[in-house]
Amino acid sequence: MPVRDLTAEDFVSYRTLASGAFGGGVDPASPTAPRDFSAGQIPLGIDASALPGGPRGVIAAGARIRRDQVALGGGVAxxxxxxxxxVHPAYRGEGLFGTLLAAVIARCHAEGMELSMLYPSNPSIYRRYGYQVVARGRSLxxxxxxxxxxxxxxxxxxxPVxxxxxxxxxxxxxxxxSGDNLMLRREPPLxxxxxxxxPWSALLLEDDAGTAQGYVSWTRRTDAADGPGLEVHELLGRTRADRQALLRSLGSWSTVTERVRIRxxxxxxxLDVLPGGGARPDPSPEPLVMxxxxxxxxxLRARRAPAALDGTFELVxxxxxxxxxxxxxxxxxxxSVQHGTITVTETDEQAGAAAPVLGTCRLDIHSASLLLVGGRTLADARRLGLRADADxxxxxxxxxLLAGPRPSVLDAF
Known part of the structure; x- marks a missing residue:
């Protein structure tokens, strides 16, 4: 089952497959529908004609790889x-999912990507291929x-923005x-x-000198019924006082709606500056990030190390x-870590690393995927039943080395 790059000629067939699988969206055959894949993405697929009895012009399985960048330990990955x-309903259960996902992972490697990320509806099928849940979306x-x-x-x-x-x-x-782990850089062309x-809107918060100190972005919902009438996408400020000022600005919406959902x-x-005890978690399902x-x-090289941390260890x-x-x-x-720089040399496990000063850490792929994106400890990995043994x-x-905020992923402004 060969996996190949998809082209503009495959776009309608792929979009038909994707809309059939996930629902919604514009009819791929509509004259106003897009006719090519978006820039910044690598589309891959398997032709149905490569399978026994498969027709031409049908994509049996397909996926897109986004060329994203994420903040990681003070660096960018x-x-x-x-x-x-x-996967097309006609070909499910025939191994196409695994073939395609393995090809996706290999292509990420070939493109020089350090990490791969996805938002699963069924995490177990991706876990078989080394993906690990590292974050959950949360709203209040x-x-x-x-x-x-x-x-x-x-x-x-x-x-106003x-x-x-x-x-x-x-x-x-x-x-x-910049100091977070896994927040998207949100660079063009994606x-x-x-x-x-x-209906996206936003406000910048400035000081008296006109320097931006924070912002809040939102969408006003007119179909909210009993739900919140305002969806706040982000509220970011340099200081606690800045976050208070932005939260206060949201209170002005009380003349037209009663509640706000804050992502x-x-x-x-x-969370540290929310007043009162009326806030409660959004009962909607929490999106997962793997x-x-x-x-x-x-x-490891993409990260920055704490300035005072110096030492060498073996990682397996x-x-x-x-x-x-x-x-x-x-x-x-x-x-090896010295003066904030991380140096990594691949060695032969049979021969062993040359005098690992501090000892050895042994991780399976799931604990490596959990830990190397920051904010968790080896003890956390062991509590999840992952292999994380170390001197x-x-x-x-x-x-x-990996300390920092736990990963967060917000997909857009």
């Missing part, structure tokens, strides 16, 4: 975002009456998320430089979920 992976329902009690913050003003000020918002977003389409990052600092390490050495990663050579997650690595000194060192 390339990430293959997997989207629209579908907040009564607007609570936000009205927040006092005004001196030295701050709100201004326009096409002219959108580049300022984007720069501010990069600054405020993310347009223009203001997102109506949160993992361990979001907004990650897979594609290249262990490159993932085992991966039996894909054929050898599919990617470079598995191996034995000598990891005590090496474990403490790796935990310190």
């Amino acid at each position: 390339r990430c293959g975002g997997i989207a629209g992976l579908a 329902l907040v009564p607007l009456v609570d936000l009205q009690r927040i006092p005004a913050v001196p030295g701050r003003r709100l201004v 326009t096409a002219e000020s959108m580049p300022r918002l984007r720069r501010l977003y990069h600054q405020l998320t 993310f347009p430089v223009a203001v997102p389409a109506h 949160l990052r993992t361990e979001d600092p907004v 990650m897979r390490v594609i290249d262990t050495a490159a993932t 990663v085992q991966d039996a979920t894909v054929p050898a050579g599919t990617c470079r997650a598995a191996g034995t690595f000598l990891v 005590p000194a090496a474990e403490s060192f790796l935990d310190a």
